[in-house]
């Protein structure tokens with residue numbers, strides 16, 4: 194019980210800060226950060242905990258988004274059901290491609306995921322154009338019924354829902370970090386031979402991690418779909434494939450709150466700098482180079498030890 | 513070869529492994545009995561590690577079979593061999609650098625003592641196992657309490673080696689295969705490790721590869737000498753070391 198409290202304080206604090214974003218900054222900004230953070234945590238987990246870098250996260254994002262979109266456009270009107278279906282589509286695709294992908298070394302893994310994103314793009318743009326309406330995309334904002342208590346059509350309710358969902362996601366990843374499975378992931382990243390000779394199956398552990406990470410990614414896709422009431426193949430455009438990796442590096446690889454900090458910084462800079470300079474991506478690029486050269490720790494990776502020290506000192510002085 | 517009354521636990525029939533043209537292990541017939549404490553020596557490149565790798569499933573042999581408790585395991589993946597009770601260490605110390613010493617032990621302990629299931633991977637947090645008596649005892653035996661909470665990447669080579677042996681012993685395997693477990697250890701550390709191994713002797717079959725025979729001579733019941741991929745002597749330590757073949761190729765004296 195004591196343990197639970199100890200770890201959940203950090204989590205509560207983080208989400209309290211995130212809630213301040215909602216209070217002090219515009220709502221669309223807050224919503225975008227939340228979804229982007231959820232989008233990135235899967236990528237962060239794969240890279241930081243399992244040692245897989247993926248340049249194809251939009252593929253899973255798109256599967257989630259289209260899963261939700263198909264349901265809301267053709268079959269039903271309840272956005273919660275839509276999100277559930279999007280998430281399940283994510284589980285399905287990850288279960289399906291996982292066994293082939295997780296056998297690969299990290300560099301090939303990055304590329305094969307990129308290839309999948311390209312395939313998805315053409316699938317949704319051309320091959321399935323009859324049902325996806327190609328580049329025009331699917332519009333279903335008006336199809337969604339308003340649900341009691343939390344109405345996802347209302348941006349402010351949407352924030353509450355996404356906020357709670359994100360809290361759940363972070364609690365889950367925090368829990369995974371402390372589980373035996375979390376140790377297995379780190380072990381498969383650093384020394385797969387040894388793990389094998391302790392009797393674990395690297396394949397199973399990686400596959401499972403892959404499914405967990407990409408289900409989260411698909412969940413972000415579903416949230417995008419419901420939030421905008423619109424999905425087009427643009428969501429899996431290969432030119433955006435590196436986004437989650439960038440945010441991961443920006444925030445700090447393998448840190449729990451890196452994705453939130455990274456999403457905040459990325460979205461913030463995009464909105465801020467693009468007001469002054471057209472090529473805001475150039476600025477992000479330069480920042481990334483700087484972060485890499487400064488020790489690859491990312492923003493949160495740099496801040497965390499400092500904050501810890503501050504809090505630790507305070508505790509010592511009160512004792 | 514069955515000098516003991518106890519049954520055979522591992523047997524290899526004509527196992528062969530080539531690297532390109534080079535035959536690293538050449539038609540080796542070997543058998544190990546339950547509760548035997550055996551050693552393999554040989555000069556650099558004799559094929560000892562490769563032979564280990566064939567037994568434990570790191571490589572599959574190009575020719576020949578590996579039998580474990582009467583079952584053919586030649587094609588069985590390494591992790592399944594572990595489940596049958598085979599545990600090995602590596603010549604170059606192999607541990608999980610980004611985990612703490614205790615968590616390294618926890619991983620080994622869980623796999624061996626809890627039923628290996630999804631449930632156990634997820635439901636119990638690591639911290640629950642950190643205070644396990646067996647793990648604490650193990651930390652003590654190997655003199656690792658001081659560094660228990662430290663990440664393995666900050667340990668010295670000697671500490672890492674002790675940790676790796678601790679991990680393998682903690683799993684309480686039926687057969688323990690140690691590849692040069694004493695290399696890089698100080699005299700006192702060597703004594704410590706051998707003492708722990710002695711404690712386990714009654715429960716386990718142990719196969720040790722060692723470069724310098726002097727360190728383990730008293731400990732072994734049986735010795736095998738390898739040279740250029742072949743077994744050139746096998747039997748009591750004394751006899752082996754004095755065999756003319758061995759004198760020529762291992763000691764390099766005529």
Ligand SMILES: Nc1ncnc2c1ncn2[C@@H]1O[C@H](COP(=O)(O)OP(=O)(O)OP(=O)(O)O)[C@@H](O)[C@H]1O
Nearest residue numbers: 531536554555556557558559560561562563603723
């Ligand atoms: N992966 C590999 N690829 C190519 N050749 C290899 C490989 N592993 C071992 N060899 C070669 O096989 C031969 C046997 O090597 P092995 O490592 O089994 O010897 P060893 O008896 O363990 O020697 P040492 O005492 O140095 O550990 C050596 O000539 C070595 O160069």
Ligand SMILES: [Mg+2]
Nearest residue numbers: 560561562603
């Ligand atoms: Mg060797």
